[in-house]
Amino acid sequence: MFLASPVSHLVFDSAGGWMTVAGHGPLSGVRVVELAGIGPGPFAAMLLADLGADVVRVDRPGVPGLVVDPEYDITNRNKRSVLIDLKSADGPDRVLRLAERADVLIEGYRPGVAERLGVGPEVCLARNPKLVYGRMTGWGQEGPLAHRAGHDIAYIALTGTLGMIGSPDQPPAVPANLVGDYAGGSLYLVVGVLAALHHARATGTGQVVDAAIVDGTAHLSSMIHGMLAAGGWQDRRGANLLDGGCPFYGTYETADGRYMAVGALEQQFYEEFVRIFGIEEEAPARKDRSRWAELRETVAARFKTRTRDEWAAVFEGSDACVAPVLSLREAPHHPHLAARGTFTDHGGITQPAPAPRFSVTHTSVRGGPAQPGADAAEVARDWDIPDLTAEPTLPRDGAGPPDRSGTAVDPTGGTGGTGGSGR
Secondary structure, eight states: OOOSOOEEEEEEOTTSSEEEEEESSTTTTOEEEEEOOSTHHHHHHHHHHHTTOEEEEEEOTTOOOSSSOGGGOGGGTTEEEEEOOTTBTTHHHHHHHHHHTOSEEEEOOOTTHHHHTTOSHHHHHHHOTTOEEEEEESSOSSSTTTTSOOOHHHHHHHTTSGGGSSOTTSOOOOOTTIIIIIIIIIHHHHHHHHHHHHHHHHHSOOEEEEEEHHHHHHHHTHHHHHHHHTTOSOSSTTOSTTTTOSTTEEEEEOTTSOEEEEEOOSHHHHHHHHHHHTOGGGGGGGGOGGGHHHHHHHHHHHHTTSOHHHHHHHHTTOSSOEEEOOOTTTGGGSHHHHHHTOEEEETTEEEEOOSSOOSSSOOOOOSOOOOTTTTHHHHHHHTTOGGGGSOOOOBOTTOOOOOOSBOTTOTTSOOSSTTBTTO
16 A cells, blocks of 8 residues: 655656656656566666656566565565466466556566567567566676576676775675675666656657666776776775775774774865874875875774774764764664654665655655555556456466576576576
């Protein structure tokens, strides 16, 4: 159930004109079909839903949550769900009828799987020439590895990005799956989909968006490649200004085993840092790389003399660019984040609020995680597909399980990467 009060504003309708509707964000009136998966595809669809799009997730009958209990999978918030068995004889046609009425379709199968299931871009665009067909994979639709299984960590490993992160005397640090799946994957899929949607509404022509995690993650490192070419970046970990090699841009342990983050890069911020920190005699070491090891030892030893919260209080209100390193459970209670409402509570779950923010078309968490099949009747009515809730017919001859570009625990038989094998 959607709980937020709607905000009326103008949207561009399918007939090519503007209309005033009650919505929940700048994408109100946009319809999105999401073929269920895990990882970057659902997160991208959540972003679109947070921005007001009507996202209908097509779940598979009898398939439990692949990563987390569906009740807690907030990447499915603000969506609605229907159950469609793509292995049944009429399963593909049900998806195609959704695609006929949609602006966007998102899938995360291995290349060629959607085509074999009868819901590939060619047949979808034949039914709806304005459709934006978003494909989320790890390796991309083409290339020697396109059909291979993979996870986030493998994708960012090949791009050179993983090799940049961590201490020089330790293996590369694993940045959860934030850099690959979500930054290099989801965000690039959303940017691509919205750009293609803009083009479709201007020209009446839809297209396929090939969002590959390897492409997006490589693109994220554009500035670093420029610095590398200019001789301002060494191609090794812990030797550069922004990778922990610099003693005034990094993290330090405190007396209680917690950490503080220091980012005093500019001269004026560095001067305030050393003054408040009480190491002004070490200030000249900033410009002398031969003394960086000495400066790092001094800073590390000084931080060990107080607890994290004591140091946070010392730097409170300053421009020294120093902050406490908080845990996931601590972050929502920080005064700044609390004041901004960076986190919100919905259905008993504390979670990040929609971002970014809009001055007119406000967004909100208006519905909890969509439960598989719970919204079929509503979607059938709203999308004018009366038989969407009918019992599926028998499986098609020779129809095997979908080869999802998803997860090692995918019960349909897919193997490999986060959200999709071969992604």
